[in-house]
Amino acid sequence: MEVNITINGSEHASDVEPRTLLVDHIRRTVGLTGTHVGCDTTSCGACTVLMDGKPVKACTVLAAQADGSEVTTVEGLKGADGLHPVQQAFTDDHGLQCGFCTPGMMLVGASLIAENPDPSDDDVRWAISGNLCRCTGYINIVKAIRTAAARVAESSNGS
Amino acid sequence: MAAPTTPAEIGGIGHSVQRKEDARLIEGQGNFLDDIDLPSTLHMAILRSPLAHARINGIDSEAAMALDGVLAVVTGDLMDQHGLAWMPTLSGDTQAVLATDKVRYQGQEVAAVIATDPYIATDALELIEVDYEDLPPITTPQQSLEEGAALIRDEKEGQTDNLAYTWETGDKGATEEAFAQADRVVTLETHYPRSHPAPLETCGIVADVNSVTGQATIYMTSQAPHAHRTLFAMVAGLPEQNIRIVSPDIGGGFGNKVPIYPGYVVATAASLLIGQPVKWVESRTENLISTGFARDYYMKGELAVTDEGRILGLRVNMLSDQGAFYSDAQPTQFRAGLFHVVTGSYDFPAAHIDCKGAFTNKAPGGVAYRCSFRITEASYLIERLVQNAAYEVGIDPAEMRLRNFIQPEQFPYETATGFVYDSGDYPTALRTALDEVGYEDLRREQAEARAEGRLIGIGIAHFTEAVGAGPSRTYDIAGLKMIDSAELRVHPTGKAILKLGVKTQGQGHETTFAQIVAEVLGIPAIDIKVEHGDTDHTPYGLGTYASRSTPVGGAATAVVARKLADKSKKIAAHLLEAADEDIELASGVFSVAGSPDRSVTIQDVALAAYTNLPEGMEYGLEDVTYYDPPNLTYPYGSYIVVVEVDPDTGVWQVQRMVALDDCGVRINPMIVEGQICGGLTEGFAMSAMQWITFDEDGNCIGANFMDYLVPTAWETPKFELLATEVPSPHHPIGAKGVGESATVGSPAAFVNAVIDAVAHLGVRNIDMPVLPDRVWAAIDEAS
Ligand code: FES
Numbered sequence: 001m002e003v004n005i006t007i008n009g010s011e012h013a014s015d016v017e018p019r020t021l022l023v024d025h026i027r028r029t030v031g032l033t034g035t036h037v038g039c040d041t042t043s044c045g046a047c048t049v050l051m052d053g054k055p056v057k058a059c060t061v062l063a064a065q066a067d068g069s070e071v072t073t074v075e076g077l078k079g080a081d082g083l084h085p086v087q088q089a090f091t092d093d094h095g096l097q098c099g100f101c102t103p104g105m106m107l108v109g110a111s112l113i114a115e116n117p118d119p120s121d122d123d124v125r126w127a128i129s130g131n132l133c134r135c136t137g138y139i140n141i142v143k144a145i146r147t148a149a150a151r152v153a154e155s156s157n158g159s
Numbered sequence: 160m161a162a163p164t165t166p167a168e169i170g171g172i173g174h175s176v177q178r179k180e181d182a183r184l185i186e187g188q189g190n191f192l193d194d195i196d197l198p199s200t201l202h203m204a205i206l207r208s209p210l211a212h213a214r215i216n217g218i219d220s221e222a223a224m225a226l227d228g229v230l231a232v233v234t235g236d237l238m239d240q241h242g243l244a245w246m247p248t249l250s251g252d253t254q255a256v257l258a259t260d261k262v263r264y265q266g267q268e269v270a271a272v273i274a275t276d277p278y279i280a281t282d283a284l285e286l287i288e289v290d291y292e293d294l295p296p297i298t299t300p301q302q303s304l305e306e307g308a309a310l311i312r313d314e315k316e317g318q319t320d321n322l323a324y325t326w327e328t329g330d331k332g333a334t335e336e337a338f339a340q341a342d343r344v345v346t347l348e349t350h351y352p353r354s355h356p357a358p359l360e361t362c363g364i365v366a367d368v369n370s371v372t373g374q375a376t377i378y379m380t381s382q383a384p385h386a387h388r389t390l391f392a393m394v395a396g397l398p399e400q401n402i403r404i405v406s407p408d409i410g411g412g413f414g415n416k417v418p419i420y421p422g423y424v425v426a427t428a429a430s431l432l433i434g435q436p437v438k439w440v441e442s443r444t445e446n447l448i449s450t451g452f453a454r455d456y457y458m459k460g461e462l463a464v465t466d467e468g469r470i471l472g473l474r475v476n477m478l479s480d481q482g483a484f485y486s487d488a489q490p491t492q493f494r495a496g497l498f499h500v501v502t503g504s505y506d507f508p509a510a511h512i513d514c515k516g517a518f519t520n521k522a523p524g525g526v527a528y529r530c531s532f533r534i535t536e537a538s539y540l541i542e543r544l545v546q547n548a549a550y551e552v553g554i555d556p557a558e559m560r561l562r563n564f565i566q567p568e569q570f571p572y573e574t575a576t577g578f579v580y581d582s583g584d585y586p587t588a589l590r591t592a593l594d595e596v597g598y599e600d601l602r603r604e605q606a607e608a609r610a611e612g613r614l615i616g617i618g619i620a621h622f623t624e625a626v627g628a629g630p631s632r633t634y635d636i637a638g639l640k641m642i643d644s645a646e647l648r649v650h651p652t653g654k655a656i657l658k659l660g661v662k663t664q665g666q667g668h669e670t671t672f673a674q675i676v677a678e679v680l681g682i683p684a685i686d687i688k689v690e691h692g693d694t695d696h697t698p699y700g701l702g703t704y705a706s707r708s709t710p711v712g713g714a715a716t717a718v719v720a721r722k723l724a725d726k727s728k729k730i731a732a733h734l735l736e737a738a739d740e741d742i743e744l745a746s747g748v749f750s751v752a753g754s755p756d757r758s759v760t761i762q763d764v765a766l767a768a769y770t771n772l773p774e775g776m777e778y779g780l781e782d783v784t785y786y787d788p789p790n791l792t793y794p795y796g797s798y799i800v801v802v803e804v805d806p807d808t809g810v811w812q813v814q815r816m817v818a819l820d821d822c823g824v825r826i827n828p829m830i831v832e833g834q835i836c837g838g839l840t841e842g843f844a845m846s847a848m849q850w851i852t853f854d855e856d857g858n859c860i861g862a863n864f865m866d867y868l869v870p871t872a873w874e875t876p877k878f879e880l881l882a883t884e885v886p887s888p889h890h891p892i893g894a895k896g897v898g899e900s901a902t903v904g905s906p907a908a909f910v911n912a913v914i915d916a917v918a919h920l921g922v923r924n925i926d927m928p929v930l931p932d933r934v935w936a937a938i939d940e941a942s
């Protein structure tokens with residue numbers, strides 16, 4: 001079947017098997033491998049992408065269901081003026097170790113900040129509670145997302 | 160903490176340099192195994208046994224073969240024709256690659272489909288018919304060793320029972336004497352449950368064997384690419400020069416990516432036979448039910464103590480559940496890993512340890528899950544025992560430890576089981592942590608709370624690890640000595656490439672190892688590229704596990720950098736027209752003693768190494784070192800956990816977690832703390848929720864992330880970190896390794912805290928994971 005998905009701003013029209021998962025479509029057909037797969041029960045969030053601005057687990061969405069939507073993957077986080085504040089904060093605050101969970105974590109973080117400019121520690125922990133990390137113990141992930149929020153707030157106050 | 164000796168721009172030891180590996184990872188440009196996409200790659204899926212124990216009477220793969228897109232169905236019989244139906248394990252046993260006679264655990268590999276598309280490969284699995292004949296499953300080691308139990312390893316010559324190994328160490332006579340002198344004997348029987356490392360990325364391989372040239376390029380999720388190359392050569396009979404193992408970015412390892420799994424062998428054989436690359440990436444369920452589990456030790460510990468709280472001796476009996484094959488990843492000489500470090504941080508003369516392992520109808524493994532070969536189990540046992548001993552003797556658990564600690568002046572200290580601890584100051588560590596947590600006040604609050612019917616518990620663990628295996632006289636895996644290496648090349652413009660035998664899985668080697676070179680030579684860490692994971696392009700080494708990267712690979716790095724520093728000084732002397740012995744090197748500047756204005760930089764020297772040398776010197780500025788450590792290193796720490804237990808539900812919450820770690824010199828404090836936070840979380844996980852169980856038919860409960868509970872950000876406690884820094888005297892830069900300390904040390908602290916909350920009721924043990932129903936039952940039974 002024909003699906004047309006805008007991924008990171010560019011349109012991708014392709015013929016896919018109806019059962020194709022969005023994550024496989026993104027990774028194999030479109031060739032963007034920053035979106036990862038860590039489980040088979042919708043538990044880990046390594047596959048998280050933003051679909052029309054909201055985080056979804058791309059292993060549990062069919063490519064067909066994403067037809068006509070705008071998808072952002074980790075490769076689309078960076079803007080014309082450089083790294084997204086979440087990306088910068090993840091490296092500044094050592095929010096990643098192996099980096100396998102990181103794309104999903106950053107996308108959830110970015111969408112949280114868009115909705116809640118000043119998230120508390122608990123707000124962040126709750127937001128990322130669908131995303132597993134086996135390396136960091138989360139503490140620096142939470143810190144990084146809050147750092148990013150503070151920097152975004154600061155720069156919008158300043159402007 | 161010692162202050163850094165280099166300026167921040169150089170970024171030597173002690174600087175929290177931002178990680179170099181981050182740039183690619185935060186932009187989705189990492190290169191993980193499943194991201195590798197070679198032209199005409201075929202995909203493999205594995206058919207696994209639904210039963211724990213059954214004879215295979217036949218496999219019908221006709222319908223699967225007929226499916227469009229399927230190229231081959233590989234069975235045990237086909238593998239057998241190539242002599243590959245069985246493979247050796249890392250503990251001298253053999254393991255089935257694809258089952259030929261019977262299946263011995265649920266999830267065992269029975270057949271594999273090779274297809275053009277992964278969806279088709281999975282579809283085809285459904286079409287394979289296997290005729291199984293049920294056999295009685297054995298799901299506990301106790302059952303396994305009973306008289307008349309069904310023989311699991313009936314194919315193994317000379318095997319007449321289900322015993323996998325026996326191992327004994329320590330001095331039995333001396334221990335008996337110690338027990339005869341004791342005022343009391345404190346006994347603890349406890350199970351360290353089966354767990355699984357479950358790195359977020361599962362295991363996988365892309366095998367690319369060129370049938371014309373015989374060149375095998377094997378991309379795999381490997382913590383030990385060089386050792387794997389040698390093992391591949393031995394198992395598959397491929398010439399080693401034709402095997403190139405590439406371990407790309409690894410999404411966490413924690414021991415799970417040390418063994419060679421059957422899927423790797425099948426994919427490689429399939430690529431060889433078909434002549435196209437074959438990719439296999441396991442699903443999470445496959446990862447949890449079939450690849451290396453950890454722990455599963457049934458331990459009985461007895462401590463001989465005096466009424467003054469002095470420990471006189473320790474006796475341990477341990478029975479391990481090995482699953483169907485004995486495949487522990489551990490040094491050859493030790494059948495239960497380094498479990499005999501079980502004497503912990505305490506000074507007593509006698510210990511005896513008696514171990515045996517039994518085969519069961521469960522997945523094999525016995526990997527060192529974020530642990531130096533079973534030290535986690537050992538540390539847990541002694542720290543639980545010491546706390547119980549304090550209750551029995553009637554002194555405070557902190558005081559009990561202080562009375563028995565090995566004292567700073569006793570180092571190097573030889574334990575009752577023969578480990579020579581390198582350095583430490585245990586009393587300072589514990590006292591610092593006690594002060595930080597406000598121990599005296601907490602004990603008062605605990606008493607007040609008790610009077611109101613609230614249950615507060617304070618748990619301590621003071622662990623000592625033995626990491627960095629290891630000295631060649633004692634440590635080998637499959638005969639390969641556990642040395643490691645570093646090769647350093649400084650280019651004419653003063654930039655360098657460092658090539659390592661070890662391999663990161665998230666620990667940050669590309670940053671910290673560059674910092675070691677920066678410290679010695681003064682080349683900025685940013686100018687040093689670290690390569691690892693590709694056996695064609697790095698020197699030999701045994702890999703990254705058991706916290707051995709910094710102790711062994713890090714030492715090799717320091718030594719090779721020093722070799723280049725020595726040569727550089729001679730070149731500098733030539734450039735400065737001074738005597739070799741008058742040259743001093745600090746932060747990349749070579750100056751003449753007494754006249755600091757006469758100087759050249761490491762960059763000048765690097766250029767001269769290729770352009771302007773003293774008479775008779777060989778061109779170039781590069782070298783390689785193979786490091787054979789003189790001893791293990793012994794990181795330690797004092798962890799204190801405060802919990803509140805709800806007496807009505809048994810639910811416990813962590814109120815505080817203070818963790819003091821001494822891992823010797825810290826190369827990059829930010830990364831060290833990151834490692835500690837990750838390890839504490841895994842320790843908490845094991846104490847609170849993370850275990851794999853089986854029902855009586857041998858069905859694995861814990862086959863996915865809905866049944867196998869790993870903590871999310873929501874459950875994970877917050878940690879307060881502290882540090883002391885007693886360097887390792889024998890390590891070239893005084894570092895000890897830290898990746899696993901927190902996983903090793905913390906489970907006992909969490910469990911001790913819960914026990915402490917209910918100890919006044921007489922509770923002395925609750926097995927891990929300390930689930931609320933277990934706590935509730937313990938309270939109920941005690942009152
Ligand atoms: S891969 Fe999608 S939630 Fe785990």
Ligand code: FES
Binds near residue numbers: 102410
């Ligand atoms: S950084 Fe490894 S899983 Fe999160």
